[in-house]
Amino acid sequence: MAEALQRVRARSRGTRWSLTPSFQARDAGHKPLPCTKKDVLGACLPNVSPHRAAARSLDSAGVRVAWLALAALPAVAIFAGLVFVILPAFGYFPTLGGTAFSLQPWRDLLAYPGLASAARATLISAFVAMPIALGLALLALAWIAPYGAVRGGLPLMAAKLLSWLLATPHAAFALGLAFLIAPSGWLVRLAALVLPIDTPPDLPVPRDPYGLSLAVGLVLKEMPFLFFAGLTALSQLDASRVMAVAAGLGYQPGSAWLKLIAPRLYTLIRLPVYAALAYALSAVDMALVLGPAVPPTLAVLAVEFTHDPDLARRFPGASLALTHLLLTLGALGLWRALEMLISHVLRGVLADGVRALGPFWRSAALLGRALALAGILLGALAILALPLWSLAAAWRFPDALPDCCTLASWRRALPDLWLPLRNSVSIALVVTLLALGGAIAWLTLERNLAQRPRRSGRTIAALPLVISDVAFLMGVQILLLALGLGGGWLPTALSHTLFVFPYVLLALADPWAKLDPRYERAAMCLGAGPMRVLLAVRLALLLPALAFAGALGCAVSLSLYLPTVLMGGGRVATLATEAIALSSGGDRRVVGLYGTTLALVIWAGFFIAYGIARRAARPSSA
Amino acid sequence: MLELRNVAISLDGSRLFAPVSCRVQPGRPLTIIGPSGAGKSSLLAWLTGVLPPSLTGEGDVLLDGGSILALPAHRRRLGILFQDDLLFPHMNVGENLAFGLPAGPDRAARHRIVKEALVRAGLAEFAHRDPLTLSGGERARVALLRVLLAEPRALLLDEPFSKLDLPLRDRFRSLVFQSAAHLPVLLVSHDPQDSHAAGGDVVALHPNHGPCTN
Structure with a gap:
């Protein structure tokens, strides 16, 4: 760094x-x-x-x-x-009738029944999504462009799909993903081609109470963001010559990438990573589509308070917004602490002289690559679902494709x-x-x-x-x-x-x-x-x-x-x-x-x- | 011994230089000279197994009697020094050296080996220094140490002296040839001075359309 x-x-x-x-x-x-x-x-x-x-x-x-x-x-x-x-x-806002400082807004806020589950869903979705999104982005980079230049063939196609994912707005992407993973959505319909499914299964997705659907959406949307941030940063690392030196010292490519490229790459994309984490905690658009409904995530809840016709609700709303700010700062601090812990642990590994990746890392890399590919495909399907629905005349369950096509809508x-x-x-x-x-x-x-x-x-x-x-x-x-x-x-x-x-x-x-x-x-x-x-x-x-x-x-x-x-x-x-x-x-x-x-x-x-x-x-x- | 047999590099089917053959014995550095763009660095990239896909190599390369062309880059054990020292900036000097050292036996022993190497190179107190704070000459020496600690079977030099200023260049050059005396050393350069100092044989790369002497 x-x-x-x-x-x-x-x-x-x-x-x-x-x-x-x-x-x-x-x-x-x-x-x-x-x-x-x-x-x-x-x-x-x-x-x-x-x-x-x-x-x-x-x-x-x-x-x-x-x-x-x-x-x-x-x-x-x-x-x-x-x-x-x-x-x-803290209760002070004369225009709204608050003339003295008090802790009443906080009492009102704490009395709100869904607060704890809202905080839980917010934190779970962000802290499940971010490490996975970051890991997949790095693995995708190591596979698609290990030296900073995109390799031809399948990696090139994957990179193109990633750029489409990146360019798709969060709201539209969340809507497409909701179509995809809903009980009557495209994935179940595709499964119905081979399995005997004739009614939509009873699943709590999207909008599951733990925010896991939201986490999936965040992973798929932040992975391309971090991937392209990393691709830009790679150009500053002189990666191909560094890898040549490492090969001369006897390092197998995977091990060299992990020890020489990945740590420096991470320090270069730290700002995008923090921005992605902050977004994951405060996303309202994606959370309204994929996140839990009652209670929603903290950010959505705060917006609901401001929409309340009772202006007095602005006071606990402000407390909630402040809580959200502190939560974000706390989450960034926690992330930073994790960074330091991991870099401390890995410090010794960097110079241990081991030339080849152990079976754990090799299988993790393979699994990650498969997951990244699956994620890219899932994202592409989610994007495709939107125009398909807008052109559908009728699309009955469990048909895999709609009765095509009409401009009536x-x-x-x-x-x-x-x-x-x-x-x-x-x-x-x-x-x-x-x-x-x-x-x-x-x-x-x-x-x-x-x-x-x-x-x-x-x-x-x-x-x-x-x-x-x-x-x-x-x-x-x-x-x-x-x-x-x-x-x-x-x-x-x-x-x-x-x-x-x-x-x-x-x-x-x-x-x-x-x-x-x-x-x-x-x-x-x-x-x-x-x-x-x-x-x-x-x-x-x-x-x-x-x-x-x-x-x-x-x-x-x-x-x-x-x-x-x-x-x-x-x-x-x-x-x-x-x-x-x-x-x-x-x-x-x-x-x-x-x-x-x-x-x-x-x-x-x-x-x-x-x-x-x-x-x-x-x-x-x- | 490192031996090149009818080696050439081609771009889009046309050779960058006429095929060369040569033998490099330990203690007798061989210099390949040629103007910039003659394909010197591509030749080294091919030897080490990292030639960009747009280029192709031909001929055979033998190390201690066996062809190395079928081996992946990291199994060839050809140490290489570039013009830039390419010390890894996220590691301190000691870690850079330990990175070159083969794995094992344990952390304390690795520390000791690194320390001893630093002392021998006159860099005794340097283990915890950030490479960025070193002078050009010190960085070059650390890079050399790192390559040698990896126990290569031959040493390739891609104009590693050209960025150093003159007095430093001579000292570093003789340090390299001394400390790699037990290895076949192949140097590419556009500077005739280097071949003089190396003292061994000189092979000139000729553009393919020019006269062919090798």
């Missing part, structure tokens, strides 16, 4: 040196120019007068302030949210589909443009900063991904309520920005840092101003990365459920909220249709990005 940080640090030091024109220009003011080969910028420095250099450094003070403002935004939102959850959690639903589609797409586009602009500004401004504020800035930006969104969103909602502001399109979009921005920033940061700085220096030497260098050189060269970051931003915004529900005040219907709301109604055709539409919109975004990246890959021939 230290190595990765060091490397990042070393790289950004280099970047800082090369990308700080004001700093260089000041030097140029009082020193004859050294004409060194590494200083391409030096060639154009005689044009920079000391006067202009001073102006630039003023600029850089300005940009520092701008960066601070940008970095402060998420922090302020989170802080405000937390304050307005903590106050009512689509024709009926289109008028209702229009509004949520418009809301979803308009929010996604506006939020993504905001986030892209913010990320470009952030990364441009960051160059003027030392390492420390830069790192803490990124940590703050990523905060909404790793702390309980339930808690601070509920606080913001209470705050809006206190200010007499209802929810609506604008608050929804603003809250989406909090979650979209870190993803866009993280997606852009790496290509941004990797771009060869000499292009920009060359352009400056040709007389291009800072704006022109940014637009015509940097952004133009980064167009593929911008396109993918944009598609990712849209995908995140389109799948967000909780912020939309809490900030929309029930007035902003999006594809995600409608699909989840309809899922309790029971008409699988309509649910399948909304889920399909949601997934299609997101996939369309990625296809457009792919098209842009391909076009950008070759110079225009016009």
Whole structure:
């Protein structure tokens, strides 16, 4: 881990040196120019007068302030949210009639009958799902791309399926999986082809009281996320040469991968792992479809409190949200402790000199690979179930396939589909443009900063991904309520920005840092101003990365459920909220249709990005 | 003894260089020189069994009289040193060395062997150091120790001296040849200086369309 940080640090030091024109220009003011080969910028420095250099450094003070403002935004939102959850959690909130601090909200909360089972289901689903998802993701990596490049054949197909799984929104995926594993679902129907089943078996799935169906959903959805996070990280590890060295020392590939690649890989994907764990604990959309019903998981329960027409219920609701925050922090702490324990135990194994994997690891690897493949197939079936249902004329139990196919459901639903589609797409586009602009500004401004504020800035930006969104969103909602502001399109979009921005920033940061700085220096030497260098050189060269970051931003915004529900005040219907709301109604055709539409919109975004990246890959021939 | 018989590497059916044959005796390092892109590193990758699938190798490679081509990479026991030391950054110096040491007998004995090796190499207090904090020369020496502790049957060197500065380069070079005197050592380089220092035979790789002397 230290190595990765060091490397990042070393790289950004280099970047800082090369990308700080004001700093260089000041030097140029009082020193004859050294004409060194590494200083391409030096060639154009005689044009920079000391006067202009001073102006630039003023600029850089300005940009520092701008960066601070940008970095402060998420922090302020989170802080405000937390304050307005903590106050009512202890009974103080005059607008709602709480004028004195008290422990009454906590007493009310503890009196709630289902609290313990809600906490149990939440913890079980997250702590069953996360280790399995992480293990399967690593095993899939070792099999599909042991050196960072995807191998051909079956591994390539598996990687493609994984990318489809990744690009499918949580809500749609949960709906598809529910179709799959329900007692009258596809899996039982497929089993009925060979077994004598004529009535749906009596199974408590999905929505079993222990949250195990939810755990399955989380595994299948987080595995692709962690897989692709790992695939990106692998490119930094020089894996093929490390494996060659290990082979030269007599290490069998599996053992070398486990001892040399896996530990370093894990330290590089720690943030995505924490984000996945936080998501598993606070998922509302998946929990509403796959999680237990009465009582639900803690996150769902908190949302139910806020929907209670009795405003006094906001007080125990706030206590619950605070509990959820503490639970999330506790879970992250527990995970960290487990990390340290495991790394302590494995430390001795790393250098024990054993060249081959023992039978335990070999069979674990085989089993894991089989499980990962099964998971990928299950996920693909879940995605496929959605459009199939939306096109089904009739699909009686136990038929394995519907009486195909009719557009009747689509024709009926289109008028209702229009509004949520418009809301979803308009929010996604506006939020993504905001986030892209913010990320470009952030990364441009960051160059003027030392390492420390830069790192803490990124940590703050990523905060909404790793702390309980339930808690601070509920606080913001209470705050809006206190200010007499209802929810609506604008608050929804603003809250989406909090979650979209870190993803866009993280997606852009790496290509941004990797771009060869000499292009920009060359352009400056040709007389291009800072704006022109940014637009015509940097952004133009980064167009593929911008396109993918944009598609990712849209995908995140389109799948967000909780912020939309809490900030929309029930007035902003999006594809995600409608699909989840309809899922309790029971008409699988309509649910399948909304889920399909949601997934299609997101996939369309990625296809457009792919098209842009391909076009950008070759110079225009016009 | 390491012996190459009519060895060549091909890309899409065309050879990168004319086939070479040579014998490497312990104590008489052999240098293969050729310009960059001549296929030197690919040759070593093929010898060690990690050639990328886009390339193919031909000919035969014998180690102590037996062909090694049928063996998987980790059974060939050909130690290799690269330009970069490739010390594993998640392990300290001692663990890096222990990683090279064959398994067994027990933890204390392994510690002792590693310690002794460090002392012999003049790196006595280095076992708990983070590889990142070492100088270039120290890192190179640790990498060499690690390879030798794995008890290879031959040593391959992929321009391991080119990143060191000049005085360091000479010292490290003679250290390598001294400590691997009992092994066949095959060095590839684009630097004629290396072949001089190695003192043994020199084989030049010729692009396939050029004249063929081997």
